[in-house]
Amino acid sequence: MRYIGRFAPSPTGPLHVGSLVAALASWLDARAHHGRWLVRIEDVDTPRTVEGADQHILRQLAACGLVADEPVQWQSQRFAHYQSALTQLDTKGLVYGCCCSRQAILHALELNQQPHQRHTTPRYPGTCERLNLNQSRTKLAQRLKTRPAGTVTWTDRASGQQAEPVHAAVGDFVLKRADDVWAYQLAVVVDDAAQGVTHVVRGADLADNTARQIYIQHCLGLARPHYLHTPLVMGPDGQKLSKQNNAIAVPLTDTLGALREAAARLNLPADVIPEARQPSELLQAWISPWRSVWITAFTPPSGTYN
Ligand code: GLU
Numbered sequence: 001m002r003y004i005g006r007f008a009p010s011p012t013g014p015l016h017v018g019s020l021v022a023a024l025a026s027w028l029d030a031r032a033h034h035g036r037w038l039v040r041i042e043d044v045d046t047p048r049t050v051e052g053a054d055q056h057i058l059r060q061l062a063a064c065g066l067v068a069d070e071p072v073q074w075q076s077q078r079f080a081h082y083q084s085a086l087t088q089l090d091t092k093g094l095v096y097g098c099c100c101s102r103q104a105i106l107h108a109l110e111l112n113q114q115p116h117q118r119h120t121t122p123r124y125p126g127t128c129e130r131l132n133l134n135q136s137r138t139k140l141a142q143r144l145k146t147r148p149a150g151t152v153t154w155t156d157r158a159s160g161q162q163a164e165p166v167h168a169a170v171g172d173f174v175l176k177r178a179d180d181v182w183a184y185q186l187a188v189v190v191d192d193a194a195q196g197v198t199h200v201v202r203g204a205d206l207a208d209n210t211a212r213q214i215y216i217q218h219c220l221g222l223a224r225p226h227y228l229h230t231p232l233v234m235g236p237d238g239q240k241l242s243k244q245n246n247a248i249a250v251p252l253t254d255t256l257g258a259l260r261e262a263a264a265r266l267n268l269p270a271d272v273i274p275e276a277r278q279p280s281e282l283l284q285a286w287i288s289p290w291r292s293v294w295i296t297a298f299t300p301p302s303g304t305y306n
């Protein structure tokens with residue numbers, strides 16, 4: 001089977017154990033399938049990008065023995081490709097300009113008695129679709145029109161059958177922000193397709209983006225990868241570990257310890273080869289347990305859009 005996997009960190013800070021879990025999981029899945037493993041720096045959200053974090057992440061990965069099989073790619077060098085995808089969607093009549101602020105969207109939802117729940121993407125009520133705003137006059141966000149009747153279904157290799165009626169769940173969603181920042185959803189789809197990614201392995205916090213990404217793939221006629229979302233690493237406060245809540249960076253001086261901790265989060269034997277001196281010894285030793293925990297147990301069929 002042809003297999004191309006990837007790890008796609010956003011350089012908003014150093015790698016912490018939560019992101020190391022995603023890196024390790026995607027690397028092990030690629031090796032277990034005799035596939036290739038790529039690294040893509042997702043520095044598309046320029047205001048959130050921290051200078052030097054990309055190089056630091058690459059050093060941390062290398063110290064953990066995780067080195068990409070092909071040259072690393074930076075999303076900040078690929079804006080022309082995102083523009084060309086946006087133009088394609090626009091040509092199909094699937095894009096419109098939007099001047100709504102987040103505040104305005106929340107207000108419209110209140111008025112429609114659909115109050116927004118905290119920490120979720122507010123569903124866009126479609127306000128600007130009817131306005132047909134003049135794209136050349138002011139800076140507008142670009143939204144993808146979602147078909148009211150469609151439901152995206154797919155099979156996650158860990159959590160099984162999934163379904164999301166994208167229009168009802170999130171509405172027409174942003175492809176490019178009014179401040180000219182490309183949306184993660186578009187950039188990730190364009191790049192996964194351009195790099196021939198066949199398998200996406202990432203943390204469960206990204207699972208609810210999958211339907212939107214499949215929807216874009218459908219609109220652009222792109223192949224759909226298989227998806228596996230691994231469990232989230234929670235901090236002592238019960239919150240997801242993230243750079244935002246100051247999760248501790250993977251120390252360059254104790255990569256064996258960090259790898260063992262990441263492996264334990266993936267239900268792999270942390271104490272494999274207790275006397276290991278090199279990360280590569282641990283990595284090789286976890287390929288077989290990865291197969292029995294994450295591959296043999298689950299079948300990876302694809303889903304549909306209709
Ligand atoms: N860049 C995203 C993040 O670090 C991950 C993208 C992905 O794996 O699809 O949250």
